[in-house]
Amino acid sequence: MGLYAESSTTFAPVFRRACGLCSLSEFCWPPELSVYDLNRLHLIVRRTGSLPAGHHLYRTHDRFTAVYAVRTGCIKTYSADFSGDEHVHGFHLPGELLGFDAVYPERHRLNAMIIQDSALCIVPYHNIAELSRDYPRLQQRIMALMSSEFMRQRAFVDGSDATRRTAMFLLDIEHRLRRHKDIEYDFLLPMSREDIANFLGIKAETLSRVISRLQQANLINASRRRIRLLDVAKLDRIAQGMSQCSKAALN
């Protein structure tokens, strides 16, 4: 006990700093854990260096081997329906988790592709299974994440036009990126127009037109992947679906 307590005081703080903004933090640092357990938990998290864009973390039907936390970069998850075409399911930004598409039936339902060089934390599945037996709160936390993700996703597809979806998307990404950058309303999109459009259920050309119109209306500044939100209030109203807004603002 003395030994563990000893090492914990030197070891834990290092990670506590690095994990501060991560969705895993409640996962890695459940308040009721003892110092001994904390170290047990953090010794199993493998931290990767920068992984190159273009590679896959896992593919559909792969066995559930681990959960991933994004430290830097961006991962997209997508499914390929058997007609061949892909559907982007979501994007995972720094501080966010992925891999839970395999909680049941312990095989991944989605593909996960690195679309920007990314550094990750990897938590092996067998450790998660083992830990969640010891800590019911861990399972609750996972369910909470899944539930929130579920509801957030639906917001994008619920009946709305291309302008509204685009506004929702830009506000959402800005909000999620801001946790790691002080600069407000100014950011680089980590993903291509094609991927965004696919995610939003519209075509890339339509997205491009919408962005152009938002720019003409001085609601945003957009040049390729650099985005600056100029009029968040109006964007919010558009995102909230006040149909008169999207038309009034753009004419």
Place this chain on the structure above:
Amino acid sequence: MGLYAESSTTFAPVFRRACGLCSLSEFCWPPELSVYDLNRLHLIVRRTGSLPAGHHLYRTHDRFTAVYAVRTGCIKTYSADFSGDEHVHGFHLPGELLGFDAVYPERHRLNAMIIQDSALCIVPYHNIAELSRDYPRLQQRIMALMSSEFMRQRAFVDGSDATRRTAMFLLDIEHRLRRHKDIEYDFLLPMSREDIANFLGIKAETLSRVISRLQQANLINASRRRIRLLDVAKLDRIAQGMSQCSKAALN
């Protein structure tokens, strides 16, 4: 112990029959449970009589008090975005569960409305929480249900035209209703055109036109809520998004 064992032999079989087709069955009858635990579990499930259509089981922001299993009837869950209009989230048919929209943050995110007189089983939340501490498999089961539901939902909204969505919906409902009826391909829709259209993200008039065309093409027989699937193979192809099919079949 003698007393519990005594009553269990007379008590449990009654429910085992009634629950055979219910999603709760794995929930209510986890194989590793002792006879004592089985009775403990089943004594807390309250079985209601027929509840009248039009009433709500719960509304958004209500506290998470229970999980419901549908024995007969139909429940729709929907959200109301603050613009006022509703979005039907899903339908819950006999043998299916609802209420998990409140797993986090322990308040319901959706409204649940009885749209057909329904008989339910009610499992109080505090019992679920208590039980899932004792039986990790229960939490796993709940996660599995949520995950499957999540994926099933997405299939409907992923980019597709009104005809495809309608075909998917009819096949899905038929499949879910068939568990309780021997008659194949012939059923009564428990919900209105309006609700279906809203769920599918299209307008009621569009849905009506699509159904008319499917009927003209001899793929279905439809009169109000009575539906008979005539050509499941073609419907499947349409539902799978082979775009040439939906057009070829209907012209």
Place this chain on the structure above:
DNA sequence: CGTTAGTTTGACGGCACTCAAAAGTTGTGG
């Protein structure tokens, strides 16, 4: 500097939405 991939812009057509009315169904009271 040339090639390539990603993005933007234009012209056109179709599917689904809107508005509107008719037809069919259900429920109520006379």
Place this chain on the structure above:
DNA sequence: CCACAACTTTTGAGTGCCGTCAAACTAACG
């Protein structure tokens, strides 16, 4: 039992948004 009202569903006509096809433009890389 019938008549009427209220509602759901179906059908029609016209419009607009978005998808398709195609070309121009920009940025990035060797």
